[in-house]
Amino acid sequence: MIRTAAGGAIRRYGAFTIGFLLLAAPARAEPTQAEIGAIRAACSSDYRAHCADVPPGGSAALACLRQNLASLSPGCQSAVNATSSAPPSGAAAEAPAAASTAPPATTAAPQPAHESFRHLSFREEFAVIGAECAPDYRALCRGVPPGEGRVVACLHNNAAGLSKGCKAALMEARP
Structure with a gap:
């Protein structure tokens, strides 16, 4: 076991990190x-x-x-x-x-609005979505890979469906 000043944080978030990564992995036959x-x-x-x-x-x-x-x-x-x-x-x-x-409509997928937010490292993004936004992430942004602010941008794009706790966590994450 690793013993550091941040050792408590490592142990505390270790299991959650593994679970989060499993949720972030795409399931079979899901849309892009x-x-x-x-x-x-x-x-x-x-x-x-x-x-x-x-x-x-x-x-x-x-x-x-x-x-x-x-x-x-x-x-x-x-x-x-x-x-x-x-x-x-x-x-x-x-x-x-x-x-x-009619020929099939070719609609360009809207780009995530993460350009207006600072890019977050995986660790920073993980801290934001942690316990407060995990259910919102699973419901609204399941296929979005974490890192570079993508999950935060997805949650912002789906602000109407977010829980109050997740909205508060996102407001704290703004630069």
């Missing part, structure tokens, strides 16, 4: 960050209309959008169909014919 950005940009009103009772940002939200594919807007249908994992069987057949004749 570009696909997630395209879905967020194209599907916000469709999500509110059809999936408001499903927590945002996870596989359940994507599954809900896929289940309601036939009633989604054409742009949202294109974004959902573009995800790397295949839609449920028959879902593409239920899409309106107009959406299938």
Whole structure:
């Protein structure tokens, strides 16, 4: 065991760090960050209309959008169909014919707004998201790799869905 002045902090955060890294590792068949950005940009009103009772940002939200594919807007249908994992069987057949004749929309994924925040090291970012923002991270930013302020930027981009404790922690992290 390492004995240093910061030894208590090392022991205290060691188990949490391992758990956090496991959560940050992408699971199989999850959409890419570009696909997630395209879905967020194209599907916000469709999500509110059809999936408001499903927590945002996870596989359940994507599954809900896929289940309601036939009633989604054409742009949202294109974004959902573009995800790397295949839609449920028959879902593409239920899409309106107009959406299938139009060329697929190529929506550039919005870039994270981390340019307005100072770049944080992994350790600094970990301290910010620690206990206060871990549930928010898992729900809203699961596929975002930590470091360089990416997780903090993702949490800021999803400020409407954050817990009060996480909002307070993010305000303290501002330069």
